[in-house]
Amino acid sequence: MTLPLPTPDPRARRRLEIGLALLADGQPAEAADAIRAAIEIAPGDVEIHYALGQALEAAGGDAAAAYRATLELDPEDRMGAAVRLALIGAAPAPAQLPEAHVRTLFDQYAPRFEASLVDALHYRGPALLRRAVDRVAPATLSVDGHLDILDLGCGTGLAGAAFADRRRRLDGIDLSLGMILQAMARKLYDRLEPGEIVAALAGWPERYDLILAADVAVYIGDLAPLFAAVRPVLRPGGWFALTAESHDGEGWRLGGRHRYLHSPGYLAAVAAATGFAVTEVEAAWARTENGTPLPGWVAVLRAA
Template identity: 80%
Template sequence: MTLPLVLPDPRARRRLEIGLALLADGQPAEAAEAIRAAIEIDPADAETWHALGQALEAAGEPAEAAYRTALQLDPDDRMGAAVRLALIGAAPAPAQLPEAHVRTLFDQYARRFDTALVDALGYRGPELLRRAVDRVMSEGWLDILDLGCGTGLAGAAFADRRRRLDGIDLSPAMILQAMARGIYDRLEPGEIAAVLADWPERYDLVLAADVAVYIGDLGPLFAAARDVLRPDGLFALTAEAHDADGWRLGDHHRYLHSSGYLAATAAAAGFAVVEVEGAWARRENGTPLPGWVAVLRAS
């Protein structure tokens, strides 16, 4: 994770923490007041401006200026101000979540990721992918690339079929957890499409478990996956379901895609659709989120 260049003023930090606690407690107007007091002491902290945006939003007040200031102070956008601006209707949805935002989220989440996701949210993306791939290609050793490998849950689901297993992920802390499993041959930190632009290996199977949800326009991801697959190789991925056309950014900061969009994007990238099945990969507030498991064949 990138560290701020200047340490935050402790008095401002205390007021920000009070503001965040009030916000979590459902008192957004009081939260905004505490956060404004933090800004008076330290007006150059992006996180504080972002928190002000959240408090104002929750209080039903205009939040655009606060988010724009956060973005100006941190153009890499670790807090995801561009996402909030899109969700309040003040800017178009970004084509994917800001890289620094994804990295920050998952660097913070890495140590408790497996328990938080599997136990609390009933996550079963890797298991869905394994079953889908087994239906199409039930035996044989595979050279596998795990995109957005995280802590390696999807890699682990395919460990008994791997001849080679590589992984790519934006979050170094998630990669460290994956490394500890001892099942990956190569783990590369970075953004998927950027890393794959210059990638020497070729694969029988490319996986993307719960990764397309952080990307709206899937064109670059599909094209990159196609480029590293051998002829007839498979690309297996999960996605959250959008019941209208195309894709959209959801309130929960993840993207939803229609099955028609997946099929059209697959065809444009040089894939034949083997199957796109409705299936939920995780719950949100106890309710399964409708989704897709897609298996595409490099044609």
């Protein structure tokens, strides 16, 4: 159960706003001073401690104590302090982003998600998945061209919309209730379930021809639990299609944007260990950052 954060103190919040404005203006040391003044007023405010960590990090100082204080005040880690600790080398990289952090992020993001992602970041993950699936699983392979589909991390339903004409049944899971409510408005899904993907799949009653994971792997470092949870929910010979961001090394690593990067070799190893054959892997970018496409790949795996 996620506990509510304390009600913010208006005086502390005014000082926090000044600090954040200074930070945005390129004055991190002055920002840290303003934020420390806010902490003196409201020492239990999680967001203020996190902001102090950001300011100290930008100033080249020791931000670890501020991030640890954030975690002590909010062990569920809605701010993602554990991620920052890992990125500054003060803690190991977590195997996935904290659930509360992802849920909070997307609950806040849901009303403007599509405008931001599609218009500003040129997101095309669902289109990449559709193109890849149509290559390896054309409509001629099924009697009526339709598939039973499960959309993991369904968000507002962008991937569901991309596969609307191929669905016999379409279900979705997402950690954010705010996103689920947006997806419901599309009236495409037969079932929508809020929850963490791996836990939800453990008791999932349906079986599918195709499971989609558009922009899901970027929030998970160790993909083995996800792949292992997906495999029993697929029918024999079913497909698992996903997008990810890539890096030139081996395995997985945590990137500076709070997103995980995975090598194609890592994908192949995890697939083999969890009962999948790699049908296709294509280098492709799914979104941009500051106008620059982010290296990535789209893959289709088949249940052995």
